[in-house]
Amino acid sequence: MKLGFSSLALFMKPLKDILEIAIKDKFEIIEILCEGPYLPRYILEHLEELNLKEINEFIELNNIEIFIHSPTIDLNPASMNIGIRQESEKQIKETLEFAHLINAKAVTTHPGIVHRREKRIRDIAIEYTIDTLKHCQDYAEKVGVNLSIENMPKRFSYLASCPQEHEKIVANVGSSATIDWGHVNTYKNPHDFLKVSNILYFHLNDNSAIKDQHLSLGEGNADFSSEFLKQVKYGIIELNSYDNVLKSKEFINKQLQS
Secondary structure, three states: OEEEEEHHHHOOOOHHHHHHHHHHOOOOEEEEEOOHHHOHHHHHHOOOOOOHHHHHHHHHHOOOEEEEEOOOOOOOOOOOOHHHHHHHHHHHHHHHHHHHHOOOOEEEEOOOEOOOOOHHHHHHHHHHHHHHHHHHHHHHHHHOOEEEEEOOOOOOOEOOOOHHHHHHHHHHHOOEEEEEHHHHOOOOOHHHHHHOOOEEEEEEOEOOOOOOOOEOOOOOOOOOOHHHHOOOOEEEEOOOOHHHHHHHHHHHHHHHHO
16 A cells, blocks of 8 residues: 555645655655645646745655645535536636646545435536536546545535445546545445445545544544555545544554554
8 A cells, every 4th residue: 555644634834844744754645635725726826936846856756646635615516506616617627737737646526515405406416516527527637637536424415425426426427536434434334435436545534433533543433454454555544633644654554464
């Protein structure tokens, strides 16, 4: 497994500092969370100030692979509001452009949410998100970056919260899939998500199976057996605290040695 962590754990730190910390602690991957100072629109408008050329040289020199998580706060590719869908599409495409410039392997995005507990509204939302994300997939192919759609926790409002729906969206969009193993743990048969097509990489975090908690690995009841971990080619530890990232890294290493 190639192992890394989400910049969520070091949110607001400069990217160069995050990369240096990753190298010091022997991580091979970073997933950049594109919120706050890493909003792609801001980055694209300030390329020279942010010394992206120097950062790319540093990444290449130290053989770090970059993954990116698109902005999701206040965005929704499945929205009933066409303006929100269009803005979501625009920001995902900006993220793909940033990914191209930084030679990232993939951009993960969320499939969207519904705000009314009605099946007919939810069914329309699925069609809307497929349409929106198809446009993004076309752009991803144009710039040579993988677009990857993440599964969500088991709640009616979240799309791709069961493996069949995740598969439907991924297959119709023609994208890759990101499996969030904490989100998976809120579903009745978690391992069914391993059957989803085109899995590219995993988000690794734990919970008690009741809700999405982003606990350190081993603090909940998600399956982090060596049998599961050996199926993960690329793993991103996605936690709010860097101390917990290091704790989870140690847990993974122990599990793989058992």
